[in-house]
Amino acid sequence: MAYIRHPLKSSKRKLFRGRLVEAIEFNGFQRRQFAGTKSVSHSGLPPNAKYGISVDGELPVFRDKRTQRISVIIPNYNHAAFLRERIRSILDQEVELSELIILDDASTDDSRNVILEMTRDISVPVKLVFNEMNSGSIFRQWEKGFELAKGDLIWLCESDDTCDPRFLGTLVPYFSDPSVMMAFGRIDSIDREGIVVPQSGLSLSASKFWGAPIIASAYSWFNGPFGNKNVVANVGGCLFRRQEFSPDIFSELASYRICGDWYLYSRVARGGRIAYDPNAKAYFRVHTSNSSKASLKSESFYNEHVRIAQALRRHYEVNKSAIRLLLQNAWAICVANLGYAAGREFAQGGLIGEVMKTPRNINHILLILAACDEHVVSAACRLANTVSGRGEDVTVLLSGDATLFDRVRGLLSPSVSILPSIFAERMGLYPFLTEFGITTVWVADNEIGGMDGACRSLRIPLLSSSAEGFDLSTDRFRK
Known part of the structure; x- marks a missing residue:
């Protein structure tokens, strides 16, 4: 407390306070960034990265060669004053968009005319949904947007915010790594006129922690910065994979009035990894009608x-x-x-x-799959999809080449992340299982050397294709 109240001028005191808070909040969180700072491009990926095997922090990872289709969703309510800038910031992106979905929740201002004007002659396919009655929940609008989206990646853009033209170009390349489920960038606050305003605490530009790209497991993010506070202040500052969500997740999301975005991030990240790149810049607008600002005086917050x-x-x-x-x-x-x-x-x-009495009830299942016959690969992927569809987190640890990766990627649900087995071996089995918060390991064929001992030490169940409870031959769970 004496350090925080040090009698310097307020700007230095604020900086010291921010650095102290940052040191406390990020203590123990391990930054795993791409390939070392000297060789990292603005996208966070190594220069000249090729499909097949590339390098992430000196660990090879599979790269998905498919073009990622991007669905942009804009939920709007009475933001006619900012809609032109918001839509322009989306259309000015360097990356091609697959579709633009705009949802107007019965606005009483000139929003609909602005939307029609801005989308009249654009080349991007557009879906417009105009509610006749207000839904009463921004998160219900999000659900409607997810149901309409057909792309591989979702960019959910609040209608009063904006971003840099290189935002998508910086974040999209991260998704060629099939273990990355979500990526976000640096978010600054702006006023009604678009001028950057000081943030409370330590600004990202002054922060040592947030100054370089970071990639780490969702489990470690949520036991670190994301568990301390919602580090993605506006949902438009992130990008995530489109997934099939169960009705209970949408029901839970709609039950929030304020913190639903934080809950959504925890769900879309699943058992994979989250990437952060400060070169992807988004701007959160703070103004008198901003719902986030008003919520601070609400008991619900x-x-x-x-x-x-x-x-x-x-x-x-x-x-x-x-x-x-x-x-x-x-x-x-x-x-x-x-x-x-x-x-x-x-x-x-x-x-x-x-x-702290709340028990964990969402498991993270690690399925180890090596090069093997078509039946085993297909059955293992169906099983992974089944478990993921029930709401559990699933990661496939794959031992094989790009050909096997292509087969597996084509069979798996987008909600299942993929990592090469060499990732766990070079990282070390104990740190790997701990960082990803693995609760059960299933071996479809050949076990990775040492996995049995690591699981025994960490008290993690290790099942095989012939073990009780796991049956590849029938593609069912044994009771």
């Missing part, structure tokens, strides 16, 4: 932080340190906006202890 903490415990078994920081961040915002009395009420009753 703080109640939903508790719900998010519980959701992250169920999915990623988020550690106590991250949960404490998440709730402390919410408490600090509560005090700043509602006063100390409200802060005391929010923090009372052993809140951290109660949240």
